[in-house]
Amino acid sequence: TNRFYTYERVQEIVAFIQNIVPAKPEVAIICGSGLGGLAELVVDKVVIPYADIPNFPRSTVAGHRSNLVFGILNGISIVCMQGRFHPYEGYTTAACAFPVRVMQMLGAHTLIVTCAAGGVNKSYRVGDIMLIKDHINFPSMAGNNPLIGHNDERFGKKISFCLRPRFPPVGHAYDRQYASQMKQIAAKHNIELREGVYCALGGPCYETIAEINLLRVLGIDAVGMSIVHEVTLGAHCGLRMLGLALITNKCLSEYDSTIEAVHEDVIRISELKANELQQLILDFVGGVKTNKT
Numbered sequence: 001t002n003r004f005y006t007y008e009r010v011q012e013i014v015a016f017i018q019n020i021v022p023a024k025p026e027v028a029i030i031c032g033s034g035l036g037g038l039a040e041l042v043v044d045k046v047v048i049p050y051a052d053i054p055n056f057p058r059s060t061v062a063g064h065r066s067n068l069v070f071g072i073l074n075g076i077s078i079v080c081m082q083g084r085f086h087p088y089e090g091y092t093t094a095a096c097a098f099p100v101r102v103m104q105m106l107g108a109h110t111l112i113v114t115c116a117a118g119g120v121n122k123s124y125r126v127g128d129i130m131l132i133k134d135h136i137n138f139p140s141m142a143g144n145n146p147l148i149g150h151n152d153e154r155f156g157k158k159i160s161f162c163l164r165p166r167f168p169p170v171g172h173a174y175d176r177q178y179a180s181q182m183k184q185i186a187a188k189h190n191i192e193l194r195e196g197v198y199c200a201l202g203g204p205c206y207e208t209i210a211e212i213n214l215l216r217v218l219g220i221d222a223v224g225m226s227i228v229h230e231v232t233l234g235a236h237c238g239l240r241m242l243g244l245a246l247i248t249n250k251c252l253s254e255y256d257s258t259i260e261a262v263h264e265d266v267i268r269i270s271e272l273k274a275n276e277l278q279q280l281i282l283d284f285v286g287g288v289k290t291n292k293t
């Protein structure tokens with residue numbers, strides 16, 4: 001539950017960061033496995049290792065660096081999480097996702113989430129980039145949601161009909177306008193963009209064949225172990241969001257197949273396709289409407 005990351009404790013972390021970086025980032029970016037290279041493109045960069053931030057968790061997964069990177073990306077002030085946290089590391093979903101609240105309180109109005117994912121949709125190929133249209137949050141269906149516990153209405157911005165509701169709507173978490181902007185950017189760069197439904201499992205083991213067949217029956221296109229709790233908190237604090245999943249493994253569902261998903265492939269494919277993903281994000285960030293009056 002979010003008992004530990006209270007509003008006061010998050011405020012302390014925000015104050016600590018603002019002491020180091022006076023900038024007010026407009027766009028927050030969470031880099032998935034092997035996708036941390038985007039932060040290298042940031043100019044006027046200020047890097048704060050997670051280890052230096054009081055009460056911040058540590059990334060413990062290969063392919064995840066552990067830095068909060070501030071600076072300018074294509075003219076826009078951003079904050080980038082080089083490395084994210086996952087429930088399979090032993091963190092609660094609230095601990096995995098609370099940095100979204102920190103980045104919103106630092107000034108972000110937009111959140112871009114990226115991840116590596118397994119291709120459940122049979123037509124998907126390794127290396128495809130999928131625009132996340134919606135998600136299925138299996139951990140939340142099992143009672144594991146970052147909003148469980150006290151609902152502090154001081155987090156985030158007013159959502160249309162009421163203040164940070166106890167029961168926030170997440171039906172439109174993935175901003176449709178951002179999605180169409182991203183499609184235009186991909187077309188401009190001749191990058192074929194899939195669009196589909198992402199689902200999160202707890203991990204750390206990959207899926208069984210029966211589970212992959214179940215996900216397919218449910219109309220799921222890609223499977224991973226992150227994203228959904230970050231997007232849930234982003235919806236609660238009123239962020240406009242865009243999600244991109246890089247397909248690093250094809251989920252095979254024949255019992256006679258001998259191929260297994262391996263993390264080494266996740267890193268290798270992520271690094272192979274990092275430039276394409278970075279180009280999409282760079283162009284998208286450059287076009288984000290800023291708060292500057």
Ligand SMILES: Nc1nc2ncn(CCNC(CO)CO)c2c(=O)[nH]1
Binds near residue numbers: 061117223224225249
């Ligand atoms: N079949 C399958 N292929 C995948 N490739 C990346 N991920 C996302 C999870 N990434 C983990 C382990 O690689 C590291 O966070 C997955 C997944 O969950 N399932």
